[in-house]
Amino acid sequence: MRIALLADLHANLEALDACLVHAAAQGAERLVFLGDLVGYGADPVAVVARVRDLMGQGAIVLRGNHDEAALRGPIGFSGLAAEAMRWTQARLDPETKAFLAELPFTHEEEDRLYTHADGANPPAWNYVTQAADARRSLAGTTARLTFCGHTHVPALFGLTATDKLLHHTPLPDLMLPLLQPRRWLAVIGAVGQPRDGNPAACYGLLDTDKAECGWLRVPYDIEAAARKIRAAELPEALAARLFLGM
Amino acid sequence: MHPVKRGQVIGGFSLGEVVHRGGMAVLHAATHPEHDLPILVKLPLLAEGDDPAAIVGFEMEQMILPRLDGPHVPRCLGVGHEPLPWIAMERIEGETLLPLLDRLPLPIDEIVETGALIAEALCALHRQGVVHLDVKPGNLMRTDERIIMLDFGLSHHAQLPDLMAEEFRLPYGSAPYMAPEQIMGVRGDPASDLFAVGAFLYALTTGRNPFGDPQHMGAMKRRLWWDPPPPRALRPDCPPWLQEIILRNLEVEPARRHPTAAQLGFDLRHPEQVRHSARAARLKRDAWTDRIRRRFHPDHQPKLRRNAIAMAQSGAPIIAVALDLDEVTPELSAAMRGMVTQIMAILPGARVACVNVLRTHLLRPDMALDDAGRNKHLQRLLELRHWSAALKLPEERLTHHVLEGTSAAAGVLEYAQVNRVDHIILGARADSLGRRVLGSVAAEIARDAACSVTVVRLRPG
Incomplete structure (x- = not known):
């Protein structure tokens, strides 16, 4: 089975739709949303509506720190994120808020754990950027494969037979083996706000039969997404960064 | 110790006798109902106190071998990890x-x-x-x-x-x-x-x-x-x-x-x-x-680490320039040299092989000397050198080759294949009766070459 993993949508409807079309063409039969549906972008209500609809058709949807902040307020958020979150909060209707409030932190199936950030302590929203972070996450969980987002930067971490932790930066559009019986932690890049220097939307594709995972890059209408951010009078930097993937 | 016995089935492969026992792995002959070719199954030798890096290397091979292709590697037929890590591959006779x-x-x-x-x-x-x-x-x-x-x-x-x-x-x-x-x-x-x-x-x-x-x-x-x-x-x-x-x-x-x-x-x-x-x-x-x-x-420490x-x-291709010395006009010659010069300027590791095919005739036993009694092969070589002199390339980036063959296209294609040429550059022949009836050499090379082909053509008028 092929599973599409979508993280950090951040209210970017154009990027989300491009990824969904792409994933369908790749034969993805299952969708997993790894959190942060809202924040930064100009389409929080439409993106949540789209995801909720897909959940009705069997998609798994998890909570991210921005989804939580949409309910509790931007506690501990930096300037731009906080400003965008106050804007977002003002626009969410009660129904959308109720949906976000129900989202779980994690989901496990077979040998896989899905979560937004460090799987060892999901409510702490720790970033997995370094080998040490990945080791902490893997040590605190039991699933063979962990999939998360949160950093907006694609990465693959693995534990070798000698208990070394390797850190690999996956190239775009290439399926990598998640070799049995080793444990792997895949950080999926962002659909709605990539930060690895590549402005194309990023989602993960897992092939469970072949035990392979790819980080697929999808071009989308950045102009349209940026235009909406500017029209909403959200900070200009949030529009500009989409073109740079930073 | 090695827990696997002859006759055991792993991943659908029935193990036969041990054909090789190395320091890190053991190779069994094997059969599989869906594969009609000689097969080897490779298993790691794992024992208490063994260097665990041996299994890391085995897993590395499990990742790399299935992704390799072509006649210079054994074909991978499958990998797995139950009941122990294994790799099945084509058995090479040799x-x-x-x-x-x-x-x-x-x-x-x-x-x-x-x-x-x-x-x-x-x-x-x-x-x-x-x-x-x-x-x-x-x-x-x-x-x-x-x-x-x-x-x-x-x-x-x-x-x-x-x-x-x-x-x-x-x-x-x-x-x-x-x-x-x-x-x-x-x-x-x-x-x-x-x-x-x-x-x-x-x-x-x-x-x-x-x-x-x-x-x-x-x-x-x-x-x-x-x-x-x-x-x-x-x-x-x-x-x-x-x-x-x-x-x-x-x-x-x-x-x-x-x-x-x-x-x-x-x-x-x-x-x-x-x-x-x-x-x-x-x-x-x-x-x-x-x-x-x-x-x-x-000050004399060597530079061992190079950047990617x-x-x-791809930065150091072999470029073959196929020259039809009988037909090439000064204008086409200049255009071809211009193309080669541009490529060589971008890729400092690239080298150029200037190639000419001396056509041999099947029916007429070939004569090594032309009518004036000169050695044809040597004469062609001199002409190639004369052509390439204007490229002003250092000696180590330039070679010259006079091939013999019954057809120019076949000669160039074989040369490119044997020498792992990355890119063939040749000139388009002027429109002629021969090109219309027989098809052009350039078209044949572009169709059959295993590498990139650039056909240099002068804009008419």
Whole structure:
């Protein structure tokens, strides 16, 4: 089975739709949303509506720190994120808020754990950027494969037979083996706000039969997404960064 | 101990007798109902107290082998991990190059032929993004036509996670053949494999390993500053061009070796065109003062680490310029030179081979002399040199070849295939009756070549 993993949508409807079309063409039969549906972008209500609809058709949807902040307020958020979150909060209707409030932190199936950030302590929203972070996450969980987002930067971490932790930066559009019986932690890049220097939307594709995972890059209408951010009078930097993937 | 028995089925493969037992793995003959070819199943040898890095290497091979393709690697039929890690692959009929070591030194012709075949296999591997990092006679299988590379347990794949990268307690590899940068922990430079070829050719030529077979790290590092005696000092009939090739690939700095395996193979196949540097003439080792300076002087530390761009194989293509000397007009000639000059300016590692096909006639026994009594072959060579002089390329980036064949297209295509040419440049023939009736040479080459083809055409008017 092929599973599409979508993280950090951040209210970017154009990027989300491009990824969904792409994933369908790749034969993805299952969708997993790894959190942060809202924040930064100009389409929080439409993106949540789209995801909720897909959940009705069997998609798994998890909570991210921005989804939580949409309910509790931007506690501990930096300037731009906080400003965008106050804007977002003002626009969410009660129904959308109720949906976000129900989202779980994690989901496990077979040998896989899905979560937004460090799987060892999901409510702490720790970033997995370094080998040490990945080791902490893997040590605190039991699933063979962990999939998360949160950093907006694609990465693959693995534990070798000698208990070394390797850190690999996956190239775009290439399926990598998640070799049995080793444990792997895949950080999926962002659909709605990539930060690895590549402005194309990023989602993960897992092939469970072949035990392979790819980080697929999808071009989308950045102009349209940026235009909406500017029209909403959200900070200009949030529009500009989409073109740079930073 | 090895828990698997004959007759056991693993991943659908029925195990037969053990055909090889190495230090790290055991190979069983095997059969599978869906595969009608000789099969080997490779299993790691795992025992209490074994170096766990052995399993890391085995897992590395499980990742790399299924992603390799072509006639220079065994075809992978499957990998798995139950009840223990396994790899099923095509069983190659042939012998490794180990027996060559029993009859050293080899005749020069055999050394050159062996080296060219190894270079060809490495070229195929490097093009797939893999550096072998354990090139040695036991990992090179010789069949009638080619060399097949075995054992990718130490290899580096440019696109895959490198499980061995974290295993830096020891530099893994084979002491007689391991490149200096590999000893210092650099993985992923294709030039490391060329160093191993240089060390192996040195052994085939002189009967001894250039750096012996050191057993500990300190002794292995000696090759960073200690130069072996030049082959000609040990074997007077070693031709200078062969010494040039061997010593070039034993250079400590990867950037000073051949830029690609394809270029190494090219030199081995065209010895008369190898440019001789000071390396070809050497009959003695460097003075001890030089070695001491290399070892201790901070200004003489070699550059072992190259950036990815410098290592990229695509940066050093072999470009064949096919010239139809009878038809080419001065204008087309100039346009072709312009094209070559542009490409050479962008790619400093590229080299140009100027090629002309001297057509032989099937019905008329060919005469080596033309009507005026000149040697046709030599005359063509002189004309090629005359054409290329205006390119103003240094000697080591330019060679000239007069081929013989019944058709120009077939001659160029065969040359490009044998020499692993990356790019063919040729001129479009003027519109003629022949081109309309017979089809153009350019069209045939563009259709059948295994590489890129550029057809230079003058804009009419």
